[in-house]
Amino acid sequence: MIDSSAVPRLKPGVKFRFDRSRDAWVLLAPERLFMPDEIAVEVLKLVDGVRAVSSIVDELAVAFKAPRDVIETDVLAMLDDLRGKGALAA
């Protein structure tokens, strides 16, 4: 399980980009396509290999005026899921 001090980054060969034809963000990985939901998109925009999970949570808590602990639970679960799928390292 990823913890809040971890610094997540996309693995080599994984690309997070906006797809004009689908009007949606996509996460492209080797022979894998992920269609992140709205919350995951906001998290992935902050995954840069520099920010720790805790600072990502801080920013989202401010941006969405939501309780920090709720955001933290969601962010950790989402990042852990993507790590299990091979898209992310932390």
Add this chain to the structure above:
Amino acid sequence: MNAPANLAAPIALIAELTHRCPLSCGYCSNPLELERASAELDTATWSRVFAEAADMGVLHLHLTGGEPMSRRDLPLLIRAASGAGLYTNLITSGVTLDDNALAKLVEAGVDHVQLSFQDSLAGSADRIGGYRGGHARKLAAAARIVASGLPLTANFVVHRGNLDRIADILALGEDLGASRIEIAHVQYHGWAMLNRAALMPTLAQLEAATAAVTAARARLAGRVVIDYVVPDYFAARPKACMGGWGQRIINVSPTGLAMPCHAAASLPDLVFPSVRERSLTEIWTGSNVFAMFRAPAFAPESCRGCERLEIDWGGCRCQAHALTGDAARADPACALSPDHGLVVAALAEARADEVVPRRMAVS
């Protein structure tokens, strides 16, 4: 036939750049009759097709063959694809992937390389691929790819002749530094169908392999993705043909014929549209062959009313044709299919035997 109004764009383009290949694997799924080099699409046409694909919403490009590195213009093709915004995956045997070749591919913007292996044991691997020294070259290629920082998939095609080494095969994939391991059971299309009895694993081999993969997935979780599916003949339920015929993938043959999958060339009486004459979008939305088996308008007769119809759409059209002679029937891999006895009979015919190597007969 018109395309349904809500038809989504394909997510992937499979570009079969050439049928030429230095290996002669007996499980080759390419057609019995191969296309000549002189009939292949040229650089400009492929580049146009890649641009059309990106424009219509294709995300992944899979460059395959044959051996795509047999194309001298491969770096130019990758540059065109990458420039168009496609995620570019090179599927190669790696036997000619030296430092110079890799540097050109990296410079051109390749995103990922899938390297095929025939076994974990060099002697057996070279025998299966019909290429002396091939395994050693592949190991060197894998090391180069990983050292360059590119993500690597190690693809192992498994069958009766190598499945007993599944644990060693998985360990090799891990040792190579692959971020993804694909354990691909042979599919009996094209040349492979000739060798079906000799390639078919035993049930005991299959069960051991599935258990080994399950254990490796747990051990390597978060580090290495392992792709593995139970093969059709043992699965009881069929697989959605390429995510559904004409739903997610468009395949272009070396000469430019657009098909819903590369095995579709085996279906008789179908006239496939050519990318030399029509754009990919026109083909995807307007071609009769893409529409003819496309769900939901099409469903095999015996599948109608089945609760799994929208999961597998009646399975693989090419397998239905290969086994029953009728591409519109339910895939006999399904235990509910009226033709499932054909699969049961094929399992009974499996035996230890010589595998006939691929020969390069051309049309």
